[in-house]
Amino acid sequence: MPARLATSLETAAPPRAPEFSDAVLRLRTLLADDLDAVNGQILARMESPVQLIPDLAGHLVNAGGKRIRPMLTLATARTLDYDGDDHVKLAAAVELIHGATLLHDDVVDGSALRRGARTANVIWGNKESVLVGDYVFSRAFELMVAAGDLRVLQVLSRASGVIAEGEVLQLTTQKNVATKFDTYIDVVEAKTAALFAGAAHAGAIIAGADGDAEEALRDYGRYFGVAYQLIDDALDYAGFDGDLGKNVGDDFREGKMTLPVVYAVARARAEEKPFWRRVIAEGRQTEADFEEAVSLMKRDDAIVDTVVCARQYTERALNALGKAPDGRYADALRDLVKTSLSRIA
Amino acid sequence: MPARLATSLETAAPPRAPEFSDAVLRLRTLLADDLDAVNGQILARMESPVQLIPDLAGHLVNAGGKRIRPMLTLATARTLDYDGDDHVKLAAAVELIHGATLLHDDVVDGSALRRGARTANVIWGNKESVLVGDYVFSRAFELMVAAGDLRVLQVLSRASGVIAEGEVLQLTTQKNVATKFDTYIDVVEAKTAALFAGAAHAGAIIAGADGDAEEALRDYGRYFGVAYQLIDDALDYAGFDGDLGKNVGDDFREGKMTLPVVYAVARARAEEKPFWRRVIAEGRQTEADFEEAVSLMKRDDAIVDTVVCARQYTERALNALGKAPDGRYADALRDLVKTSLSRIA
Numbered sequence: 022m023p024a025r026l027a028t029s030l031e032t033a034a035p036p037r038a039p040e041f042s043d044a045v046l047r048l049r050t051l052l053a054d055d056l057d058a059v060n061g062q063i064l065a066r067m068e069s070p071v072q073l074i075p076d077l078a079g080h081l082v083n084a085g086g087k088r089i090r091p092m093l094t095l096a097t098a099r100t101l102d103y104d105g106d107d108h109v110k111l112a113a114a115v116e117l118i119h120g121a122t123l124l125h126d127d128v129v130d131g132s133a134l135r136r137g138a139r140t141a142n143v144i145w146g147n148k149e150s151v152l153v154g155d156y157v158f159s160r161a162f163e164l165m166v167a168a169g170d171l172r173v174l175q176v177l178s179r180a181s182g183v184i185a186e187g188e189v190l191q192l193t194t195q196k197n198v199a200t201k202f203d204t205y206i207d208v209v210e211a212k213t214a215a216l217f218a219g220a221a222h223a224g225a226i227i228a229g230a231d232g233d234a235e236e237a238l239r240d241y242g243r244y245f246g247v248a249y250q251l252i253d254d255a256l257d258y259a260g261f262d263g264d265l266g267k268n269v270g271d272d273f274r275e276g277k278m279t280l281p282v283v284y285a286v287a288r289a290r291a292e293e294k295p296f297w298r299r300v301i302a303e304g305r306q307t308e309a310d311f312e313e314a315v316s317l318m319k320r321d322d323a324i325v326d327t328v329v330c331a332r333q334y335t336e337r338a339l340n341a342l343g344k345a346p347d348g349r350y351a352d353a354l355r356d357l358v359k360t361s362l363s364r365i366a
Numbered sequence: 367m368p369a370r371l372a373t374s375l376e377t378a379a380p381p382r383a384p385e386f387s388d389a390v391l392r393l394r395t396l397l398a399d400d401l402d403a404v405n406g407q408i409l410a411r412m413e414s415p416v417q418l419i420p421d422l423a424g425h426l427v428n429a430g431g432k433r434i435r436p437m438l439t440l441a442t443a444r445t446l447d448y449d450g451d452d453h454v455k456l457a458a459a460v461e462l463i464h465g466a467t468l469l470h471d472d473v474v475d476g477s478a479l480r481r482g483a484r485t486a487n488v489i490w491g492n493k494e495s496v497l498v499g500d501y502v503f504s505r506a507f508e509l510m511v512a513a514g515d516l517r518v519l520q521v522l523s524r525a526s527g528v529i530a531e532g533e534v535l536q537l538t539t540q541k542n543v544a545t546k547f548d549t550y551i552d553v554v555e556a557k558t559a560a561l562f563a564g565a566a567h568a569g570a571i572i573a574g575a576d577g578d579a580e581e582a583l584r585d586y587g588r589y590f591g592v593a594y595q596l597i598d599d600a601l602d603y604a605g606f607d608g609d610l611g612k613n614v615g616d617d618f619r620e621g622k623m624t625l626p627v628v629y630a631v632a633r634a635r636a637e638e639k640p641f642w643r644r645v646i647a648e649g650r651q652t653e654a655d656f657e658e659a660v661s662l663m664k665r666d667d668a669i670v671d672t673v674v675c676a677r678q679y680t681e682r683a684l685n686a687l688g689k690a691p692d693g694r695y696a697d698a699l700r701d702l703v704k705t706s707l708s709r710i711a
Binding site for chain 2: 069071072073074121122125128129148149151152153155156158159160162163165166167169171174175178179181182184185186188189190192193
């Protein structure tokens with residue numbers, strides 16, 4: 022039998038490297054019932070007699086994000102054999118915190134496109150996005166409170182503060198070409214990794230993890246979050262609009278000091294410094310500048326080294342996960358991280 | 367001795383009617399130590415290595431609000447003989463929720479002046495105010511969680527959601543001259559009274575109030591909140607810049623359908639309807655229009671009847687307070703409501 026199986030594999034199409042989207046699908050299949058319950062919670066919490074709220078929030082929620090963050094909560098709880106249903110409330114709360122952040126981010130960045138759809142600020146307006154964002158955020162807290170675990174509330178309320186702090190830090194580094202590697206990693210740890218970590222941590226706590234497993238799953242989320250954001254940053258220079266679901270070059274046009282730019286500026290020749298000052302610090306850009314920026318980044322390995330840095334964080338995530346209990350949920354979480362670099366490969 | 371005292375009083379200046387500012391001062395004196403502790407909590411929570419956060423939040427916090435809401439939490443706890451210190455955390459959280467709301471409101475309204483000082487959005491910018499508002503809001507939740515009472519968390523997270531819902535409702539009524547009395551009261555109940563109610567309720571819960579006292583103090587806060595907002599609304603047409611700490615006529619220029627406008631539109635003669643449509647619905651205003659609006663309001667008792675409506679709510683607040691335990695804190699809370707109409711008298 023083994024021999025025959027080998028033959029059949031050899032004559033089949035050459036095996037495709039496993040991709041991130043496959044890993045997401047695998048996790049989504051494992052968690053299908055839980056995810057349905059999460060969607061139910063989210064829709065119920067967005068009900069309001071003020072019609073603008075379900076309209077705008079529904080647009081956000083239905084825009085089809087990958088639901089990575091709530092899946093972290095669900096999967097970490099399940100990998101510890103949790104059989105209650107508070108993980109569903111927490112996962113929904115995590116997704117709503119993320120959604121509220123997106124609403125405010127898009128206002129702050131003036132973004133027009135997200136996940137391939139027009140943003141709420143473009144359809145309804147900035148004022149509407151700010152206030153509905155506040156509503157979504159409050160509803161997230163209500164959901165967490167409904168789960169009734171004070172330690173989880175500490176972790177997730179702290180994460181929310183750190184996210185906002187990271188957004189403010191990012192705003193102060195914007196257009197600042199002197200931004201260093203460490204500062205940018207601080208931004209990423211706060212604005213992205215804190216919620217990945219909080220999501221995974223919340224699932225572990227609600228499932229009654231022991232101290233080691235709790236720490237391992239939290240660290241898994243944190244390192245995965247950093248890697249995920251760095252790949253996003255690289256995709257803004259090396260991706261395609263279709264893959265990103267937003268416009269390639271958005272970060273560039275906003276003068277964001279993401280890691281590819283930090284590397285490119287640090288490695289630029291003396292005669293290229295004025296280019297970076299003009300396009301980033303002064304925000305004066307022509308049509309051709311984005312291509313020029315990508316070309317300089319490629320010459321100086323600024324994008325490649327961003328991916329190398331992301332890979333280091335995926336390795337840390339895998340190490341952390343190795344200290345948590347095994348099983349099919351842990352396997353799926355491992356695949357998610359292992360394949361995450363394939364988003365740009 | 368009593369005779370002599372009477373004589374000395376008789377020869378003094380005629381007694382001044384007790385004013386709201388006196389009642390605030392009385393409560394502030396009673397609660398001086400608690401308020402110092404609240405300020406300490408607020409400053410500690412606004413610390414951050416991201417300098418913009420203490421700068422902007424400090425501007426907001428030091429701008430010298432009257433601290434009415436946190437005083438409700440402190441005084442309701444004290445009137446029930448509470449002797450712990452969690453009421454300080456909750457009072458600080460209530461003031462931070464209020465502060466976050468102000469930051470976002472000023473962005474949404476494009477306000478330039480608040481409490482007699484330039485607003486944060488004018489000094490630092492809209493993006494900064496949105497993101498620091500999110501930070502302040504998250505820190506408020508952390509403080510509530512630190513107090514560790516799940517029922518209080520339910521009450522205050524629910525109040526936050528209701529406030530945001532009220533802000534969205536107000537936005538959808540803006541420039542809508544067809545807005546009715548009931549809808550506007552819904553706006554006020556949500557955007558203002560919910561936090562007054564939550565503040566008073568939180569103090570009662572943390573002090574272990576029995577069901578009747580808890581309900582009485584919550585209702586006191588709620589009705590006082592409605593009255594307080596209605597007086598604010600009347601002051602926007604009948605006050606002076608100095609009293610308001612903002613520009614008189616701000617609501618008018620933004621096309622807000624507050625109660626004076628709701629009454630004025632309902633009572634306008636047929637030939638005056640186009641005036642209200644132009645200045646409110648179409649937002650086309652000249653210098654002279656505000657004076658014309660005030661003149662029509664005075665003729666039709668639109669401002670007076672707003673105050674009459676506020677008085678009905680102060681009476682409800684006093685009735686509710688009558689069902690709570692007596693004492694010097696309750697007396698001070700009673701004075702606060704009794705004198706609140708003096709802000710416009």
